[in-house]
Amino acid sequence: MANVLTIRGGVPLAGRVTVRGAKNLVPKAMVAALLGNEPSVLRNVPEIKDVAVVTKLLKLHGVAVTKDPVGGDLTLDPTHATQASRADIDAHAGDSRIPILLCGPLIHSVGEAFIPDLGGCRIGDRPIDFHLSVLRKFGAVVEKGNAGIHITAPRGLQGAKLELPFPSVGATEQVLLSATRAEGITELRNAATEPEILDLIAILQKMGAIISVLTDRTIRIEGVKSLGGYQHRALPDRIESASWASAALVTRGDIYVEGARQQDMMTYLNVFRKIGGAFDIDDAGIRFYHPGGKLSPLVLETDVHPGFMTDWQQPLVVALTQADGVSIVHETVYENRFGFTDALVRMGANVQLHRECLGSVPCRFGQRNFLHSAVISGPTQLTGTDIDVPDLRGGFSHLIAALAATGTSHVTGIELINRGYERFTAKLEALGADFDLTPIDQ
Numbered sequence: 001m002a003n004v005l006t007i008r009g010g011v012p013l014a015g016r017v018t019v020r021g022a023k024n025l026v027p028k029a030m031v032a033a034l035l036g037n038e039p040s041v042l043r044n045v046p047e048i049k050d051v052a053v054v055t056k057l058l059k060l061h062g063v064a065v066t067k068d069p070v071g072g073d074l075t076l077d078p079t080h081a082t083q084a085s086r087a088d089i090d091a092h093a094g095d096s097r098i099p100i101l102l103c104g105p106l107i108h109s110v111g112e113a114f115i116p117d118l119g120g121c122r123i124g125d126r127p128i129d130f131h132l133s134v135l136r137k138f139g140a141v142v143e144k145g146n147a148g149i150h151i152t153a154p155r156g157l158q159g160a161k162l163e164l165p166f167p168s169v170g171a172t173e174q175v176l177l178s179a180t181r182a183e184g185i186t187e188l189r190n191a192a193t194e195p196e197i198l199d200l201i202a203i204l205q206k207m208g209a210i211i212s213v214l215t216d217r218t219i220r221i222e223g224v225k226s227l228g229g230y231q232h233r234a235l236p237d238r239i240e241s242a243s244w245a246s247a248a249l250v251t252r253g254d255i256y257v258e259g260a261r262q263q264d265m266m267t268y269l270n271v272f273r274k275i276g277g278a279f280d281i282d283d284a285g286i287r288f289y290h291p292g293g294k295l296s297p298l299v300l301e302t303d304v305h306p307g308f309m310t311d312w313q314q315p316l317v318v319a320l321t322q323a324d325g326v327s328i329v330h331e332t333v334y335e336n337r338f339g340f341t342d343a344l345v346r347m348g349a350n351v352q353l354h355r356e357c358l359g360s361v362p363c364r365f366g367q368r369n370f371l372h373s374a375v376i377s378g379p380t381q382l383t384g385t386d387i388d389v390p391d392l393r394g395g396f397s398h399l400i401a402a403l404a405a406t407g408t409s410h411v412t413g414i415e416l417i418n419r420g421y422e423r424f425t426a427k428l429e430a431l432g433a434d435f436d437l438t439p440i441d442q
C-alpha cells in the first residue's frame, strides 16, 4: 500500500544505522548462481526490491531460492533450471534493470533467454546497445519484439575480443556472466572496474572461473566448461553508506554507519572531508558527522570508478546547498540526473542547471543539449514542501532536504526508495527523525 511520509524538519540525525550487502552486487550474485551446477550461498543480503524481483525471476526458471529465517542468507540451487513462459517473464517488465544480465547464464543453462523490458531509475535514456552488441559478438542471436527480447545461441557462446565505447557497469557484468562458460578466451577492453564488479569476479572465481583484471581496464576471461557453487558474503553498500554520510552533513548530525567500508569509499571520503565533514573509521564501520562551523563549496565531476560515483551525487548536492559559496557539479555518467533539483529549488535552494560541460573534461553530453551541469550557491535555509519522489537517489535526497528544512514536508512515492535503502523508515526513526507514515487511502 502507498504511504505518505510527513516530515517535520530541523532535527539533526544522530545515532547508528547498519548497512548490508550492496544493491549493485547482490542481485547479480544471485544471477551468477545460475551458472553453477550445484547450490550457492549468499550472505549479507538486504531486503530490497531488486532482491525480491530477481528471486521471482530465478524461481520462474526453476532455481530453488531459500532464505534463512534468522540471518536472511540465500541458498540458490540451480540444478533444476528450466525455461520459463514468456507471459510469466513479461509480468516483470519495468521492475528492475537486472533481467538483462540473465542472458548469458540462461543461454548456458537452458539454451535461450526471454528478457522483459527493463526498469530502473529514469535518469537518462539507458539504452542496452552495448549489451546486445557484446552478446552478438559472442555468437548470440537477438530478436527484439514489441516487449522484451528473445536470445538464443544456436552454436553456443564463443569467446571474443571486445571493447566498450564507455566503461559501462552493466555491459561489463554482461561480458563476465556470458564469457566465463563460453568456449575460448574473451578480452574486454575499456571495462568498468567498480568494487561491485570486482566482488562479482571474486564470486565467479570461487565458482571455478579464470578471470584476470589487468591494469588498463582490460579484463581477460578464459572460458571453462562448467562452474560449481559459491559461498560468499556480499560487499557492503557504499552508496547507502555515503547517503547516510550526506544526511549527517545536511542535518548537522552524527551518524555511525555500521558496515561502511573505507576502501570502497575513498573518493567519497576525500570529498566529504573537503566540504568540511568529519569521519572516524574503525573495523566495524564509519562515524560521519558535522563538526560545526561552515561547510566549504567545491567543484566536482562524477565519473566511473575510481572517480566520484554518480549514485553519490544526488544526496551530496543537498549538502552543497548548505555550503558557504558556489559549487559546481558536472554529471558525466547520466545525461539527465539533475531533475531532482526542481524540488530543492522549490524548498529555497539556489541551483542553476546548464547544458555546457562545467568541468575540466568535456563529456559525452556537452554537445547534446542535456542539462548535466549544476551550479549550487549556498548556504540556503530550506523550507518544507510537498514532494513526489522521482527516483531512488533523488528520493533519498528529497528526504534529507525535508529533514533539514524548517516546517513540514509531505513526501509521496517513497516506495521507490525501498529499491536501495533497506527499512529506511526504521533507520530514520532510530536516528531521531520526526515523521509520520500514513497510508494514502486513509
Ligand SMILES: CC(=O)N[C@H]1[C@@H](OP(=O)(O)OP(=O)(O)OC[C@H]2O[C@@H](n3ccc(=O)[nH]c3=O)[C@H](O)[C@@H]2O)O[C@H](CO)[C@@H](O)[C@@H]1O
Pocket (backbone or CB within 6 Å): 023, 024, 025, 097, 098, 124, 125, 126, 127, 128, 129, 130, 131, 132, 166, 167, 168, 169, 170, 171, 192, 309, 310, 311, 333, 334, 335
Ligand atoms: C543495478 C546497477 O548496478 N545499477 C548501477 C549501474 O547501472 P548500469 O549498469 O545500468 O549503468 P552503466 O554503467 O551501464 O551506464 C553508464 C552509462 O552508459 C550508458 N550505456 C550503458 C549501457 C549500454 O548498453 N549503452 C549505454 O549507452 C548509460 O546510458 C549510461 O549513460 O551502474 C551505474 C553507474 O555506476 C549506477 O548508477 C547504477 O546504480
Ligand SMILES: C=C(OP(=O)(O)O)C(=O)O
Pocket (backbone or CB within 6 Å): 023, 097, 119, 120, 121, 123, 311, 392, 393, 420
Ligand atoms: C541508478 C541506480 O540504480 P538502477 O541502475 O538500479 O536504476 C541507483 O542505484 O542509483
